[in-house]
Amino acid sequence: MSSPLSAPNGHSSRIGHFVINGADGLAYRLADHLTSRYSADVVVLMTRDQHRSSRDFSELPRIRLVVVDRVDEKALIEADVAQASGLALTNQDDVANIHIALQARDLAPRLRLVIRMYNTRLGHAIESLFGECKVLSDAEIAAPALVASTLDEVAANPVEVARRTLLVARREDVPEKDIVCGLAFTNLGADPTMLPADPAVANLVLAEARSARAEELINTVRVAGAPAKSKWWRFRASRAFVRALFSRKLGIAFLTVLGILLTAGVALAFGNREIGGWDGFYLTLVNAFGGPQERPDFTRVEQGLQLIIGISGLAFVPLVTALIVEGMVNARLAVERGRLFQPQTDHIVLVGLGGVGTRILRLLHDRGLRIVAIDHNESARGVPLARELAIPLIIGDASRETTLRQAGVDRCRALMTVASNDVINLEVALQGRTLKPMLRVLVRIFDGDLASRVRRTFNLRLTRSVSYVSAPAFAEALMDREVVGTIAVERRVLLIAELIVGAGSRLDGSTVEAVDEAGAARVIALTELGEPRPLWNPPPTRTVRARDKLTVVCTRDGLSQLIRRTRAADVVAPGSVA
Incomplete structure (x- = not known):
């Protein structure tokens, strides 16, 4: 039994649309990304149980909501999967996502699939078996950036482009000759300036990993020495x-x-x-x-x-x-x-051991950092890992002062609260600041407006959204676009993408200077048709011809504009009306 709650323009089915199965923050961000930036029609498919606690998808344009008792072949038919351009499975259940993917493949053998999976090792193994399939993990995409922000570092995010390894670094950490592109100017307490007109002012850069220092930035596993014990x-x-x-x-x-x-x-x-x-x-x-x-x-x-x-x-x-x-x-x-442990000092207190928290737990442990983990649910995904690694674990309510004192928040290096509930995360962060006023706190907050107000009012600068960082990668994979990397800059995202210039497009016959746009896009490499190697940092006067491949660093809006400008004159985008 299904219930189509909204159908724009009176149409019950649509050709070239996208289907999203899920109801959480990632599904919402992905739907927003597809509809607002690419003007695509989207069908959101969820169960009745999910709908009771889901976000309000009706506030997004070009959305048709289909609510069913259970997601099966009948529900996929109701969502017009056979006529869709792609299907994104964003539930946090690997087995259920694989099952639905198999059902969808039977209905539409050539359907583009994007599957959210925590177990990426299994995911990469099934990609080739499915065909026309991409497996992504939002936790794997976002966790390095969250850890780097907490430790006041830059997530290197190494990316392979044309047999070169590129990484993100502070300008002073890499040789000037290795810098490929200026990414952003970050200023404490202010929003970052993305892709500034003058690349020389950017203090966050994209560089080639050729120096010994660059290798150190990539291999960030450090063993922290044990601090001297206090007399108490x-x-x-x-x-x-x-x-x-x-x-x-x-x-x-x-x-x-x-x-x-x-x-x-x-x-x-x-x-x-x-x-x-x-x-x-x-x-x-x-x-x-x-x-x-x-x-x-x-x-x-x-x-x-x-x-x-x-x-x-x-x-x-x-x-x-x-x-x-x-x-x-x-x-x-x-x-x-794991409650019997010696009091920690200069450690990281991690609240929330879901998918994202578990990834963070592993990253922090691999770097040799001391950790105390907290979760209210003993069956949380990361609890077995914490016990396996002998990491001090507290099962309790992290918003209570006694729990945070037991975790040693008043003596810790930083507090990371990454539960899936904004209210709980904010409550824990404020309680932590009460115990230690100058505490460095990273707060996971989905709502962008709430995050902005929290930064201004409560001086909690490090507010991050996992879905905001990971949704662009899911969207580009769903549209079968070649996005080779994502770069998180505070609460904003830059993409590294490869685009083919279509014949008769607006960029055909233009110059690299015409492609570059301050704050939106910058060309870092150009590969001519038939050439095995790209031309890095092409001169502004270089002519762009049909079938050239452009490697660009861009914002999400910048990528949307470039896609329209590189599209061949007779091509209609999926989800649009011819």
Whole structure:
């Protein structure tokens, strides 16, 4: 049973459209990218359960929403997959995506498939088996950029172009002769200037990896030396150990009863000159564990103290028993959950162990950095990996102050909160800043407007969106365009793409200078038809001819414009009306 919720222009089917199966942030960004930048018609296919918690796709133009009980062949037929130009499977379930891809291939053998998979090793193995298929991982695309931002570094993002390895670096980190293109001018507290008119002002560049320093930037695996332990580390370790074993309420009860016993015993010993220190200690133990003994020679005050000691002793014995039992049980659970660990310093606190968090966990561990991981769900994807790598793991609510204190946020190097919920991420970030006002925090936020306001109001500069970084790669793969790399610059994205100049297109017969546009696109290489090697950094006066291949660095809008300008005169784009 399906429900087409909207159908623009009254059409129930469309030829040359794209189909997206999914309902999360990536599906929304991908639909927005296809409709707003390429004017393509899009059918979004999802289940009723997904629709209840999905984003509002109806606010996007050129969208037809199809809601079904389950995604099967009947649902794919309802979405007109047989007439579609491509199908994107963006659910976070590798097996389900493969199953739907097989069903779609039976309905449309030549359909272009783009599959989101966390297990990219399996994904690359099935690409050749499917044919006309591209497997991508949003976590794999975004994680390096998130780690680099957190560590105040630049993600190298090495890309192979015409048998050359290009990387992203700060200008001062690479020789001037190896720089291929100026990418952006980044200024602390301001939005970056992308592809500035004067490439020399760009402090973020694309360079060829020929120097030893460039190789170091690519191979960023570093083993961090162990910091010197502070003089308080033994006390902190003991406190962490006790907190992991005993509950707070039981500990308070035990200390209260013990305090009453000690106070009453001291008062009994020193209130009577005939009772010395040893006799006072002896009488306290006898009355506590054996019950009050009749002493006619005691005054009423001393008899009252004796009764208090006896009653406290009745409560003390079961409390000690409860502490022993709770300590043994909690010790076993704490060892299994990784909660028994020495207090960390100069470490990274990672909140959220979903697909993105798991990739980040692996990257940080490979670099030899100390990590404390937090997730509220013990069945999260990254929990087994954290335990396998012996990384301290806390299963709990990261928005609570006690959880963040246990993770050592007040002593950490940085906090990364990358859960899939914007509200939770923001709450954790603000709580972390409360514990450590100058804390470096990276916050994963989907909503761009919210991210902008958070940066201004709360001074949380490092706000990133995984779907914003990865959606362009999915869109270009879906349209079968040759995007060879993506470069994340804060919350914006640059693309490295290869375009063929169509005969009779607007660029046919123009010059490289006409292709370049400040803030939008820059040509870094030109390959003539039949030439095995490209001409790098072609001069501005170089003529662009039909069937030349242009390698460009561009923004998403810049790529959209170049695609229209390189299109042959008699070609109609998928999703457009002839």
